[in-house]
Amino acid sequence: MGLEEKLPSGFLLTSVEKLAGYMRKNSLWPATFGLACCAIEMMAAGAGRYDLARFGMEVFRASPRQADLMIVAGRVSNKMAPVLRQIYDQMAAPKWVIAMGACASSGGMFNNYAIVQGVDHVVPVDIYLPGCPPRPEMLMDAILKLHDQIYVEKLGPNRELVIKNVEAAALAALPTHQMKGLLA
Amino acid sequence: MSTEERGSFGTHGTGDTSGYGGLVRTEVTPGSTERPYGGYFDQVADDLERAYPDFADAIERVVVDRGELTLHIKRERLVEVSLILRDRLKFENCLGVSGVHYPADTNRELHAVYPLLSMTNNQRIRLEVSVPDSDPHIPSLVEVWAGNNWNERETFDMFGIIFDGHPGLTRILMPDDWQGHPQRKDYALGGIAVEYKGATTPPPSERRSYK
Amino acid sequence: MTGTSNPYIPILVIGAIGFGFAAFSVGVAAITGPARYNRAKLEAYECGIEPSPQAAEGGRFPVKYFLTAMLFIIFDIEIVFLYPWAVTFDQLGLFGLVEMGIFIATVFVAYAYVWRRGGLEWD
Numbered sequence: 001m002g003l004e005e006k007l008p009s010g011f012l013l014t015s016v017e018k019l020a021g022y023m024r025k026n027s028l029w030p031a032t033f034g035l036a037c038c039a040i041e042m043m044a045a046g047a048g049r050y051d052l053a054r055f056g057m058e059v060f061r062a063s064p065r066q067a068d069l070m071i072v073a074g075r076v077s078n079k080m081a082p083v084l085r086q087i088y089d090q091m092a093a094p095k096w097v098i099a100m101g102a103c104a105s106s107g108g109m110f111n112n113y114a115i116v117q118g119v120d121h122v123v124p125v126d127i128y129l130p131g132c133p134p135r136p137e138m139l140m141d142a143i144l145k146l147h148d149q150i151y152v153e154k155l156g157p158n159r160e161l162v163i164k165n166v167e168a169a170a171l172a173a174l175p176t177h178q179m180k181g182l183l184a
Numbered sequence: 185m186s187t188e189e190r191g192s193f194g195t196h197g198t199g200d201t202s203g204y205g206g207l208v209r210t211e212v213t214p215g216s217t218e219r220p221y222g223g224y225f226d227q228v229a230d231d232l233e234r235a236y237p238d239f240a241d242a243i244e245r246v247v248v249d250r251g252e253l254t255l256h257i258k259r260e261r262l263v264e265v266s267l268i269l270r271d272r273l274k275f276e277n278c279l280g281v282s283g284v285h286y287p288a289d290t291n292r293e294l295h296a297v298y299p300l301l302s303m304t305n306n307q308r309i310r311l312e313v314s315v316p317d318s319d320p321h322i323p324s325l326v327e328v329w330a331g332n333n334w335n336e337r338e339t340f341d342m343f344g345i346i347f348d349g350h351p352g353l354t355r356i357l358m359p360d361d362w363q364g365h366p367q368r369k370d371y372a373l374g375g376i377a378v379e380y381k382g383a384t385t386p387p388p389s390e391r392r393s394y395k
Numbered sequence: 396m397t398g399t400s401n402p403y404i405p406i407l408v409i410g411a412i413g414f415g416f417a418a419f420s421v422g423v424a425a426i427t428g429p430a431r432y433n434r435a436k437l438e439a440y441e442c443g444i445e446p447s448p449q450a451a452e453g454g455r456f457p458v459k460y461f462l463t464a465m466l467f468i469i470f471d472i473e474i475v476f477l478y479p480w481a482v483t484f485d486q487l488g489l490f491g492l493v494e495m496g497i498f499i500a501t502v503f504v505a506y507a508y509v510w511r512r513g514g515l516e517w518d
Contacts, residue, residue: 003426063440079359083443089435092428111388113366113374114358181381 009157017155024068024094025150028143031067031091032060033084035074038101038133042073045136055143064091069146070123071139075103076116088123096150098127098142101134108132186212214249221246224307225253228273235272236265254310259322262313266298266328275300275309278325280335283343285368293317294345298325298332315345324350342367462514473502 007013030052034042046052046060061067064087076084088097099119102108105128107117116122126149129142154162189209220226225248232255233239242261247254257265269275277300284295292314299310313322324347325332336347337356344365347353355362364371373389385391439446448454480487480495487494509515 005429065440079357086435086443086445089433090438090440092436093431094429107376111373111375111378113372117376176379176381177384179381181383183380183383183385 005156005159007156013156013158017153017158018151020155021151021153024153025147027056028069028096028147028150029067030057030060030069030071031064031087032062033070033072033087035072035076035080036103038073038104038131041133041136042071042100042139045139050136050140052140052143055147057143064088067091068094069096069098069143071098071100072104072119072123072125073100073133075101075108075110076119076122077114078116081116081122084119085122094153096126096146097123098129098139098146099125100129100131100139100142102130102132105130186210214247216245217248221248221253223251224305225309228253228307228309231273232265232268235268252308252310254312256312256314259313259315262311263323263325263328266311266325269300269309269311270328273302274304275302275307277301277303278329278332281325281332281339283339283345283367285343287369289314291316294320294343296322296339296345320345321348322346323348324353326350341365344368459517466509466514469505470502473499 007016034040044050046058052058057069064070068091070088070091072084088095097119099105103110103115104119105125107115109132111117119125127142127146129138131138134142153159187210189211190207219229221229229246236242238261242258242265243255244258245254245256247256255265266278279299279301282297282299284297286293286295294315294317296313296315297310298312299308301308315322320343322345324336326336326347326349333351334356336350337353339345340347340350340353341355341357342365354360358366373387375387375389377387378385439449441447450456476498477495480491484491
């Protein structure tokens with residue numbers, strides 16, 4: 001029913017937003033989507049030394065229905081892309097995606113016929129984490145930044161306002177090929 | 185036979201200043217080797233000749249290079265010779281099928297290479313079959329060594345060699361409806377142009393003409 | 396309260412609390428959860444590929460499973476008829492033996508037919 005999205009904007013909605021944000025970020029359950037080398041670092045992040053259990057995230061759910069967060073760890077081949085999309089679709093909202101590593105963010109060193117050049121061609125990504133592979137501490141930093149993002153996420157009419165503003169800013173922004181970089 | 189290759193990465197006319205343009209490489213492809221082969225290769229060749237009387241007809245070339253024996257076989261005799269190698273000469277283990285593509289060798293473009301291992305005798309040899317690109321059919325060795333099943337599928341996927349008699353020859357690495365065979369020499373690497381601020385770099389296969 | 400009241404009251408209370416907690420959780424989740432439909436969400440989970448057709452929704456399965464189930468039913472019922480005979484074996488005597496022999500011979504005809512027609516081959 002999504003009752004909390006139908007509340008009118010105001011003090012009540014802000015309190016509900018804060019509560020929902022706090023609850024959601026503190027028990028974020030990741031879905032296992034370790035594909036390649038980044039998966040090893042993800043496992044290391046979940047293991048004893050760099051512990052993800054202190055954020056309540058040591059349960060990597062095998063079933064997407066019980067997961068909130070999909071950490072795409074590794075390169076996604078063209079054959080794997082529909083599987084990735086199906087798993088993402090089968091997750092229940094609210095859901096977030098971290099593209100872990102260079103291959104998931106942009107295709108990495110594999111610019112060829114077999115690898116999807118960035119999983120944002122397939123699923124919407126919230127955090128891009130560079131690295132080949134990123135250290136477990138870097139993964140935890142990405143997760144903590146995601147926690148901050150989740151905490152301030154708005155609901156209902158506030159959310160629609162945010163979406164409208166972000167879209168207007170993106171449409172008005174300077175496109176990449178018109179910016180001045182080191183190569184031009 | 186030996187070929188001389190000058191320059192590297194097709195550097196002519198690209199403004200490449202790396203110095204690889206002055207490289208001269210001699211590539212030697214070994215021809216047929218004369219007896220004695222050395223090591224246990226003589227014994228293997230003698231055993232095979234005794235067990236398979238049509239040896240001279242089926243084996244096109246015997247090459248001993250860098251301590252390894254390669255038997256080049258005609259594709260029609262492949263199954264017979266494999267059965268004899270497996271049963272009489274005790275080469276129980278076949279380490280899969282690899283494909284090779286030589287676009288310059290007309291009528292012998294696609295090779296399939298089978299490394300064999302005999303655990304009882306501690307011997308390793310290699311079988312090689314050459315087929316033209318216009319008729320890329322090789323009899324399947326799945327009945328001889330069952331482990332070749334997926335290896336033959338992979339060789340079909342990557343090179344386009346069709347194995348007759350294979351129980352289910354489909355693509356295994358690429359998506360099922362992919363066109364083309366990626367590991368051939370004339371298959372472009374693919375990829376997309378990389379966008380930076382204010383400039384784009386072309387995809388890897390178009391940056392330099394790779395030989 | 397002393398120990399004179401019904402000793403099962405605490406179990407009932409715990410059961411009610413448990414049921415109430417579960418009902419509360421499911422109810423609150425149903426009310427406050429967002430409802431975003433997509434077709435893949437309602438399908439069976441099969442590691443990301445399209446789920447294979449199941450028998451319940453019209454998918455086909457090899458007939459050997461059906462045959463095995465049917466043969467089991469028939470011979471299981473035959474065995475069920477043999478149990479009372481085993482229990483009252485002494486009272487029935489020779490009459491029972493001949494009667495059950497005819498019964499088993501009749502079912503044996505069916506068994507021979509299935510055997511010869513290849514119904515017992517798995518592959």
